[in-house]
Amino acid sequence: MTTAALAVERPARATRVSPLLWALPPLVVLAGFLIYPLVLVGVQSVTNEDGVRTLETWRSVLAAGEFHRAIGNTVLIAGAATAGCIVLGTFFAVVLALVPFPGSGAAARAIDTVLAFPSFLIALSFTFLYGAAGVLQLGDFLYSRWCVILAEITFYTPFVMRPALAALTHLPAERLAVAASLGARPGQVLRRVVLPEIAPAVAAGGALTLLLTLNEFGIVLFIGAKDVITLPMLVHSKGVVTFDYPSACVVAVVEVALSVLLYLLYRRIFRRKGARGADLVP
Template identity: 65%
Template sequence: MTAVALASGKQGSNPVSDSRRGWVWLLPPLAVVAVFFGYPLVLVAGQSLTTDSGFGLGVWAEVLGSAEFRDAAGQTVLLALGATTGCVLLGTFLALVIAFVPFPGARTLSRLVDTVLAFPSFLIALAFTFLYGSAGVFGAGGFLYSPWGVLLAEITFYTPFVMRPALAAFGQVPGVHLDVAASLGAKPGRVLWRVVLPAALPSLASGACLTLLLALNEFGIVLFLGAKGVTTLPMLVYGKGIVTFDFPAASVVALVDVAISLLLYGSYRVLSGRGRDAVVDAA
């Protein structure tokens, strides 16, 4: 027994060896990330610097200075901001109804929201085609194939991405806070504005950032609807790379889109971390 204890003590008293073993376990996932993400990204970056005369920033200057890129970037930002605003308003309202208004089927509706998160985006576009297409039930073809049709489809698809964190945040609001506010004479609207929404604000902000990130990179809805005059950055990458085979220009647009996505993802991580801290403090 003494020998076993000494052996175990020797094994547990070498933090340098434990640290080295930890780095060994970190190498496989780093290798996977480098091969499947880092290497293709390097190839795209190299392609964006390829010009007729060798390497340079000529393609970057040409693409970023073109009216086509500015229009695509503007439409992408406007559609993403509009979809995010609509999702936040609609998702917050629906989450408040499910969380605080007692009615039969609230739990079933909450689970249905989780199911919608698994749907592919083109399924929403297909459903909208059957409803609002030229030969659809309502026959509003002109509306569907406009930026407003794309915006409505994105709001419909991405609203659950705001509802889910909002429902979780509303469920963590201590009931005693609501009771105290009501006992002090606060009306329901004031309780909602001063107690419920501030507690859920970090979660709502993280859901908004996630929705904005996804809407900026939405491709299936725009491609499937074929909206006239709607060209977003992902569609521009598709057009440059697949239709015209202009791979350097497509690489430039793709890298700009990646940079914006990484910036938004960093914001989402910060806000989601604050949301978890707020939930812990409230608990």
């Protein structure tokens, strides 16, 4: 107890200041490498090549037909791919968890591994599968939006399946047995017991998928369809193909606004409900 007497009161003040100081370094990293660049993107979008503040770039970009097509494509592809992922991810999760077969564990892991792959891998293999000279010889299908959507469904299905599967493992088997013993047919059990239980997890996974498909770049780039321009593609082509920074920045600002809005919505809805499993951590 002699040591105790030496240090009265002093540590109390230290502990009040230091948590803020300790949190500073990672935030500085983020501020320097993400926030500051984003702010400059915003500034650049209202500055022309001679360094004059003007809304001219905004006016011309927003008026261009390619911008409208890009927004339309982006939203359509993201929406359709997300819907597909929700349907497919739920189906996979329900079969794997509730109608298991020998090897279903391996199948689940195989679907999961897709998460560790780069998304362009899917696009690349699609060129062989669906390309004009490939397995199925589907002609121009490869260069259509539908091919991009199918590729995104393939890649993003695990993002829905994983939380759904996690939610299903929390569903006690007894509840299904009881429902069946009360006379509910499988379809009814699915609709009235299983789906309500996993709905929050599926919704969270779906929201994350929507966010990621809005931002998807690799798949669209690799499929290389000239008609399927999305917002990220537009940023890329304006930024490093034609070196028109101000225009690229305008598109980027629009895209960030869209994504961040969706992201804030996502956090607001799912953080509060505490729908786990749909977290970023796979």
